Amino acid sequence: MKVDVDAHPTAGEVPPAPDRAALVSLGSTFRGELIGPRSASYHERRKVWNGSVDRRPVLIARCTGASDVVAALAFARRTDLPLAVRGGGHSFPGFSVCDRGIVIDLGPMKGIRLDPDAGTVHAQAGVLLGELDSATQAYGLAVPLGSVTHTGLAGLTLGGGFGWLMRKHGLTIDQLLSVRIVTADGELVTASEDENADLFWGVRGGGGNFGIVTSFEFRLHAIGPTIQSGLLFWPLDDGPEVVRFYRDWASSAPDELTTVLVLRRAPAVELVPKELHGKPVVGVGSCWAGPLDGGERALEPMRRFGRAAVDLSAPRAFVEHQALFDSSFPHGLWVYSKATDVAALSDDVLAVAFEHAGRITSPRSTITAWQLGGAVARVGEFETPFGSRSSGHLVDILGATDTPEGFEQERDWARACWTDFAPHHVGVYVNWLMEEGEERVRQAYGEERYDRLKALKRRYDPENVFRLNQNIRPD
Ligand SMILES: Cc1cc2nc3c(=O)[nH]c(=O)nc-3n(C[C@H](O)[C@H](O)[C@H](O)COP(=O)(O)OP(=O)(O)OC[C@H]3O[C@@H](n4cnc5c(N)ncnc54)[C@H](O)[C@@H]3O)c2cc1C
Numbered sequence: 001m002k003v004d005v006d007a008h009p010t011a012g013e014v015p016p017a018p019d020r021a022a023l024v025s026l027g028s029t030f031r032g033e034l035i036g037p038r039s040a041s042y043h044e045r046r047k048v049w050n051g052s053v054d055r056r057p058v059l060i061a062r063c064t065g066a067s068d069v070v071a072a073l074a075f076a077r078r079t080d081l082p083l084a085v086r087g088g089g090h091s092f093p094g095f096s097v098c099d100r101g102i103v104i105d106l107g108p109m110k111g112i113r114l115d116p117d118a119g120t121v122h123a124q125a126g127v128l129l130g131e132l133d134s135a136t137q138a139y140g141l142a143v144p145l146g147s148v149t150h151t152g153l154a155g156l157t158l159g160g161g162f163g164w165l166m167r168k169h170g171l172t173i174d175q176l177l178s179v180r181i182v183t184a185d186g187e188l189v190t191a192s193e194d195e196n197a198d199l200f201w202g203v204r205g206g207g208g209n210f211g212i213v214t215s216f217e218f219r220l221h222a223i224g225p226t227i228q229s230g231l232l233f234w235p236l237d238d239g240p241e242v243v244r245f246y247r248d249w250a251s252s253a254p255d256e257l258t259t260v261l262v263l264r265r266a267p268a269v270e271l272v273p274k275e276l277h278g279k280p281v282v283g284v285g286s287c288w289a290g291p292l293d294g295g296e297r298a299l300e301p302m303r304r305f306g307r308a309a310v311d312l313s314a315p316r317a318f319v320e321h322q323a324l325f326d327s328s329f330p331h332g333l334w335v336y337s338k339a340t341d342v343a344a345l346s347d348d349v350l351a352v353a354f355e356h357a358g359r360i361t362s363p364r365s366t367i368t369a370w371q372l373g374g375a376v377a378r379v380g381e382f383e384t385p386f387g388s389r390s391s392g393h394l395v396d397i398l399g400a401t402d403t404p405e406g407f408e409q410e411r412d413w414a415r416a417c418w419t420d421f422a423p424h425h426v427g428v429y430v431n432w433l434m435e436e437g438e439e440r441v442r443q444a445y446g447e448e449r450y451d452r453l454k455a456l457k458r459r460y461d462p463e464n465v466f467r468l469n470q471n472i473r474p475d
Contacts, residue, residue, distance in 0.1 A: 015058045015100045019079050023059075026075040032108055033062040045105070046097055048086070049150075051332040052407065053094030057084065060103045063126075066214040069182050072104045073212065077186075077465065084468045085212050088128050088152015092337045093435040095468045096155070104212060106154060111215070116141065119220045120177060125154040125213050133319050142223040142318060144169045147260075149323045150331070157216055158207050159431030159470075160386040162394060164287035164321065165223065167258040167374025173204035173384055174375070175218040181211040184461040188214070202456045205385035205445075207430060208469045209453070210460045224318035228295025230259075230286035230302070231312040231324060233266060238306050239282040239354055245305045246284055247345045255374035256290035257298050261345070261393075263357035264366040269327045271312055278363050281309065287321055333364060336399040336411040338418035339432035340425045341391035345369065349424050356397075356417035362410045364400035367417065369393040385453055387427050387445045394429045395421065430470050441470045 015037055017023075027034060035045050036059055045060050058081065061072035076083040082101030089096050089107075097103055109126035112135045121143065123132050130149025136142050144165035146156050161172025169175070178192035181203065191200040202210045234242045243261065250259045262283035266276040284302060288295030292315055299313055342349050353367055360366075370393060377389055388394060397417045399410030430444040442450045450472070457464075457474045464474055 015056045018058045018081065022075055022079050026071055029071045030061065030068055032064040032068045035060040035062065048089040048094045048097050049331050050092060050094050050335045052334040053097060055094065055097045055099045057098055057101050057103045060105050062105045062108050064108050066180065066182065066188050069104060069212050069214055070186050070188060072102065073182055074186055076102045082468065083465060085208050087125055087154025088150065090151045091155055092335060092432065098468055114139065120217060121220055122215055122217050123153055124215045127153045129153055130323065133322050136220060137225050137319050140222055140225055141220040143172065143175050143218040143220060145172055148325050148329050150326065153216065154213060156431065158203060158213065160205050160429065162370055164258050165289050166376050167255045168289040169221050170375040170379060171386060173386060174379055176204055177217040177219055179203055179213045180215045181213045183211040184463065184465040198456060199460060202385065202453060206453050206472065208466050209457055209472045211466065223289060226292065226315050227318045227321055228288035228292055228299060229314060229316040229321040230299045231283065232303060232308045233276065233281045233283045233310040234306055234308050236280035236282055236357060240350065242282050242306055243345065243350055246302065249302050250371050253298060256288050256294065257286055259284060259286040259371045261369040262366055263353055265360060265363040267328050268363065272310055276309055280357065280360065334401045334404060334407045336414050337396055337432055337434055338414045339396045339428050340418060340421050341388050341427040341429065342393050342395055342424045343426050344392045352420045356420065359413060362401050362406055364402060365410050365413065366398045369395045382449065385445055385449045387449060388429055391427050396432050433470055438473060441472065
């Protein structure tokens with residue numbers, strides 16, 4: 001164990017030191033690193049992905065394993081400090097860091113144990129999506145995950161986990177076989193279909209409300225290693241025609257094809273020609289999770305439609321495809337998200353989207369719509385807490401800037417756009433919520449699932465120890 005809580009002076013406000021006796025007691029068993037406000041790495045370690053979040057905990061406990069998690073949780077309970085739990089730190093509202101509390105940081109927990117014969121993989125809670133993909137793709141296997149490789153596996157899984165393989169194989173939670181989880185009373189238990197089945201139901205979408213997951217066990221699927229990857233951009237002026245074509249093409253596509261529609265200014269990245277940088281565009285991304293030649297045929301109609309300004313479609317290594325959007329979402333981006341599900345990309349929905357897409361000023365802001373259906377919709381509505389199975393598309397309106405400059409304007413843009421979508425709201429993905437209050441969390445789950453989650457919360461966390469999340473209140 002390395003205690004480094006007093007080494008260097010810190011800039012700015014210093015939160016009060018935690019109870020010394022409790023800290024000494026923690027230090028006697030903790031194997032990882034304990035970082036306080038005067039530690040050299042404090043300011044680096046308190047950062048989360050969303051650059052607009054600036055909070056100062058009294059202690060960051062960098063855990064190396066389940067016993068560290070148990071010890072850090074006991075410390076938090078003994079001192080009654082606010083408790084934030086961090087996987088990859090990508091929560092939009094920044095729930096994985098807090099003011100004047102403790103952060104249980106699972107980042108160092110990177111273990112991955114793969115059993116290709118059984119078709120399963122165990123991954124610890126500090127693993128990032130790209131790390132898991134690299135390990136599984138070495139065997140031509142994959143767990144369906146999200147679309148940006150530096151996102152944390154833990155938070156993504158606990159909220160549901162949509163991504164490029166979802167229409168073929170389902171959400172990330174649909175692959176989950178078991179978890180090891182430390183409950184509020186400090187017990188490390190297994191939750192699966194056979195053991196603590198109620199808890200297992202809750203963690204497949206109910207977020208971090210019921211405990212701290214230390215590891216996940218997933219079912220694997222054969223993927224790639226080369227897949228047919230599609231990325232097309234048209235000028236926004238061609239948008240309405242393109243999107244009407246897209247709507248028909250995507251809705252009749254087989255489950256192998258998962259697609260996303262993106263409205264934004266073209267990113268200034270290497271893959272996009274310079275003359276298009278910063279210009280308003282409509283983009284269609286796609287991934288074909290099947291034999292390569294079938295993918296080429298499936299993509300062909302969309303590639304041939306209109307005059308695509310950029311066509312980056314090609315057979316790609318699956319891990320490369322998974323990283324296609326990484327450079328659009330760097331660490332430290334100032335971000336405000338407003339999300340909604342819609343039943344369909346009706347003409348009215350598209351009219352709202354295009355009106356507001358035309359007003360985007362920041363090259364970082366986006367409207368994205370991920371197409372659901374396929375395997376996602378074939379899992380029963382109440383088999384997991386995930387509330388969007390019967391929605392048509394997950395829509396996210398992301399106001400984003402590289403620095404504080406212009407951020408408020410993008411936030412206002414996102415809010416205004418979302419408000420105009422209101423007649424079409426049919427739900428919302430819980431992992432895309434900001435800190436928006438209980439009503440919105442209820443909307444994410446729907447009444448029946450929310451009531452069941454509440455009963456589970458009363459059983460497993462009646463004192464609401466785990467509340468820095470999309471909170472399901474026990475009372
Ligand atoms: C750039 C970017 C791209 C994204 N793309 C996708 C996507 O393609 N698909 C998708 O489904 N979502 C996507 N998301 C949303 C993502 O699922 C959430 O932001 C998710 O919460 C990130 O998990 P994390 O571990 O990185 O976050 P963290 O901020 O570490 O945690 C998020 C929440 O989960 C809790 N938590 C984390 N780890 C644990 C644990 N082990 N036990 C209990 N509670 C825990 C935290 O306390 C916090 O409340 C994206 C987000 C970003 C920022």
